[in-house]
Structure formats: C-alpha cells, structure tokens
Amino acid sequence: GKTMKRPYKIAVIAGDGIGPEVLTEGIKVLNKTAELDGSFEFQFTYFPWGCEYYLEHGKMMEEGGLEQLKAYDAIYLGAVGYPGVPDHISLWDLLLKIRKGFNQYVNIRPITLLEGAPCPLKDVSREQIDMLVIRENSEGEYAGAGDWLFKGQPNEVVLQTGIFSRIGTERIIRYAFEEARKQGRSLTSISKGNALNYSMVFWDEVFNEVAKEYPDVKTYSYLVDAAAMFFVKQPWRFEVVVTSNLFGDIITDLGAAIAGGLGLAAGANINPEREYPSMFEPIHGSAPDIAGKGIANPLASIWSASQMLDFFGHEDWGKRVLSAIERVMIEADVLTPDMGGTSSTTQVGDRVIDGIQDLN
C-alpha cells in the first residue's frame, strides 16, 4: 500500500498584481522538493483575498478569515496593493491583521549577497554580506497608539506612541540570542538610546540583561544611524541582528538594496510557539507596473519558500533551494528583466527546479 506522507497544509493568499505570478513558481518549487523527498507533501488551499476582493466586497478578507486560516500549517503570501486602494487599508486590513492576530512577533529577513547577485557596493563577496535580521513585529513604533489633538487648529498636535512591553521586548531579544547561539555567530542590537530616552533606553537595558544568559554569544550594540552607515561601508560587521519594528523595517530595505534588490528579498513572519500559522512572503509589493506581463522575478518568493522549508525542519531542502537560486544567478543566462535578463517568470522558476533536481 501507499506509505503515509506528512501533509503540510498551506493557505495561499496570492493577492494582487504580480503576487499570483510569483507564488506559482514558489509552489512549483515546494512541490518539487516534496516529490524528491517522498516523506512529505504540500496541500495548497487558495484564498482569493486582497485588493480586488476589497473593491468587490469592501474588505480585504472574508468575515471570519482569521478563523479559517487557523487550520493551516503556514500561510504563503504574494503581495497586496492596488492602484486606487490606499496602502494603509491593504496593510491594516490584511497583513497586520494576520501578523497581530497570529502573534507573529518575529520577522526574519535574510540578507545574504548570493554569488552573481547585483550589488551596488564595490568588491564585496558573499562572505561579507551574510546576515540575518530579526525584527520585532508586533509592537514598538508600529503599535498604532497615539492621538490627534486640536485637529485643523493652529495648536494642532499629533502623538505617535511607541509601545515597548517587557514581555514583547524580552521575547524578541531572546529569540535572537537563541538564533545567534544556534548559528554560532555574533548578535548585534540596533537601537537609539541617545535620542529615544524611554523606549530605546529600555531596549538596551533588556538586551544587556538577556545577554547575561548567553555568555557564549558575542554581542554588539549600534545606534541605528551608525548601523545604516556600516551596512553600506562595512556590512561584514553584522551577523545576526535584532532590532525594533520601525528600525527593522528601514534597515531591511537598506539590506535588500545591498544584497541583490527587491527581486531577491524574502521575509518570514514567525509565531515561534506555533500556536498559529506563520507567514512567508516576498517583501516586494504588487508591482502594478509589470503585473500581467509574465516578467516578474520569482526568486524572492522562491527564497521565502525556502524559509518555509527551514521552518518545517527541512533545512536540507531549504539550503538546496537557496543553492538552486544562487546557481541561476551565477549562470545568468535565464534571468528576468529586473536583473538584466530577457526571460520570463516561468522560465526562471523552471531553471530553479532544474537546479534542485541536479543538486539532489
């Protein structure tokens, strides 16, 4: 008879614009790893949510959407965004709803300059840009707290309050220490204690406290402005990095820029306790300017599929997928236009699959 395969149930929210085009390639790759491995399989369920859904129904996802998603092992997200739908609606009514609702308080963004990837810095190698940024994903500067006083009057005042709880700050820093220990690498905290006299002083204090539990992990602390400079001038200073929600948002875009651009940047939103599904996504948007042309770069989505494989404990496959992406970059004959090539989204996806097969 047939042997039982471990089923991974994946909720696919392909979303808008190039979202569905790039996810198709990531799904092909995931299915290929399952086929070659033989011990697990993916079951994909498609949810038609996003901005087009919003234009028809007045909301980004169905009533009770979160409840439905709970049943899945992971969420694979393409992109949401559509000309005419304000960004804050697509962001708050879908992405942040999922991140907050599922307590995905860790955002992981690998910043690794793959061989062959375009880099605006001169003479840097893969060894020199190879970091993992761990961004606080649930509170901080993006807590949504504030006030708008005396609206429209000359004495108008707007408050945007950062919220840094003991629990929230400690758990992200501890997660980063665990990761640094696992990797045997240093951990750098990025903050701004000289100017943000409550939140970042607290952050630094918690970092130093937790550090005492990890004497084996070498630590560094940078002000965010200095860190931005060193990302460009000496990126090799950074290995595992932990930072707040806002600083992480900014610094990882800078990181994406030095490590191959948007076409290669992947991110994972993790609920470490696994009470709820985690979510894997390319960090680029829906790219309406190239949507429907079949030329979007699928490598960021494929990289996030590799993060999903890691998350499920299949690090061997995650690595192999990453190597296959790198091979595409090195061979450089099948690339999408954003990377200087003339190939289609599908052709790049097929090439990654060839690579996985060869590396097997």
Ligand code: ATP
């Ligand atoms: P959104 O509002 O959904 O964030 P956006 O246009 O503001 O969309 P992105 O979608 O991130 O932001 O696109 C920024 C630029 O990068 C665009 O010119 C887009 O075409 C390009 N781009 C983004 N992702 C890709 C990709 N995967 N392949 C090729 N080009 C891309």
Ligand code: MG
């Ligand atoms: Mg955008």
